[in-house]
Amino acid sequence: MSAAVRYGVNYTPSQGWFHHWLDFDLDAVRADLDSIAALGLDHVRVFPLWPYFQPNRTLIRPRAVEQLVAVADAAAERGLDVNVDGLQGHLSSFDFLPAWTRTWHRRNIFTDPAVVDGEAEYLRTLAAALADRPNFIGMTIGNEVSQFAAGPHPDPDRCTPDEAEAWLRTLLAACEKGAPGRTHLHASYDATWYQDDQPFTPAHAARLGALTAVHSWVFNGTAQRHGRTGTATEHHAAYLIELAKAWAEEPHRPVWLQEVGAPAPLIPAEHAAAFTEATVTGALDCADLWGITWWCSHDVSRDLADFPELEYGLGLFTNDRRPKPAARTLARFIEEARPYAPALRTTALAVDITPGRSVCAPGGPVFEAFARLTADGVRPTTVLADRAHDAEHLAARGITEVVTPDQVTE
Known part of the structure; x- marks a missing residue:
């Protein structure tokens, strides 16, 4: 691990949102990246929309790929590294799946061999186009x-955990083939950790790819249950970072807080800066943190219809590129260059998901015990229950005490 944590932002174009790929304006992108770089951030996560880039299974549009490379080069000119999410997939409540996977061509995006071959070639192509760019971090399979x-x-492409793992391994290999040696990973939303029947599992998240990505959103029941200033709300990101470590086979596998934001009305606009301060402070208290990437860069324009209300105001910048209080808070962390000196987390909470992963969700015994320990001043981590007596594993992680949820809450 680097001695420094990376700070970045998920890039949401100020003009046209992600539909900007249809009316690509590099000058507008450059202006957006100027505002991002002015905060001192060092990387952006970029989202090509899959149907725009691969409208047919055997057509990956060269012009679209060139535009993606142009964005990466513009970022490099401003000192920004770039991670690229390939399969979009799902963004801000909208699904973007190509027509060759839907309706009359309905095929499972995880298990159909022809579809998976098309996805692999798409990811390989994007990775290869960026492989020689020094500022290219690597690919995330999708958002x-x-x-x-x-x-x-409402219309899931169902698969088993084994099928999900095979899909992940195939697509990670495609990314590696296109850009060998880069940091390629996959990213799931918090259902991976919290939802009993989600086929993408914590083990997939913590063991496949170059590092573990977590996405922290407190509208998942956390803020509703604990309030905007509750310990569980302000430390939700830290909880996910530490929860991910329970399944990791490498004691110090890096974890990337790849998405985190301040969603209204649960986090009102006037409280966004305080929430940002608390969330980042909590995350920086976790060891093996690769970076923090805020969602998102620029607000969604009110000219665009049908977004959930909270999506319009998640940006660090207004739609006309003015920094908001959360942006200034994040910039202060960077300017102060606080040494990354996370706490030694010697107390671990035992995680037994035999009843189901929902024990880790808001309201579940693991979640609530972690919040109570944190509120009491303990800096907990987590360990799988079947490793709770593995002296070698505990020693490698610096754990000297293991407690169960019942012991914490009794």
Whole structure:
């Protein structure tokens, strides 16, 4: 691990949202990246929309790929590294799946061999186009693509955990083939950790790919249950970072807080800066943190219809590129260059998911015990219950005490 944590942002174009790929304006992108770089951030996560880039299974549009490379080069000119999410997939409540996977061509995006071959070639092509760019971090397979695999999606492409793992391994290999040696990973939303029937599992998240990605959103029942200033709310990101470590086979596998934001009205606009301060402070208290990437860069324009209300105001910048209080808070962390000196977390909470992963969800015994320990001043981590007596594993992680949820809450 680097001695420094990376700070970045998920890039949401100020003009046209992600539909900007249809009316690509590099000058507008450059202006957006100027505002991002002015905060001192060092990387952006970029989202090509899959149907725009691969409208037919055997057509990956060269012009679209060139535009993606142009975005990466513009970022490099401003000192910004780039991670690229390939399969979009799902963004801000909208699904973007190509027509060759839907309706009359309905095929499972995780298990159909022809579809998976098309996905692999798409990811390989994007990775290869960027492989020689020094500022290219690597590929993320897609943005929370796991949400297509189970409910509450209204029309899921169901698969088993074994099929999900095979899909992940195939697509990670395609990324590696296109850009060998880069940091390639996959990213799921928090159903991976919390939802009993989600086929993308914590083991997949913590063991496949170059590092573990977690996405922290407190509208998942956390803020509703604990309030905007509750310990569980302000430390939700830290909880997910530490929860991910329970399944990791490498004691110090890096974890990337790849998405985190301040969603209104649960986090009112006037409280966004305080929430940002608390969330980042909590995350920085976790060891093996690769980076923090805020969602998102620029607000969604009110000219665009049908977004959930909270999506319009998640940006660090207004739609006309003015920094908001949360942006200034994040910039202060960077400017102060606080040494990354996370706490030694010697107390671990035993995680037994035999009843189901929902024990880790808001209201579940693992979740609530972690919040109570944190509120009491303990800096807990987690360990799988079947490793709770593995002296070698505990020693490698610096754990000297293991407690159960019942012991914490009794």
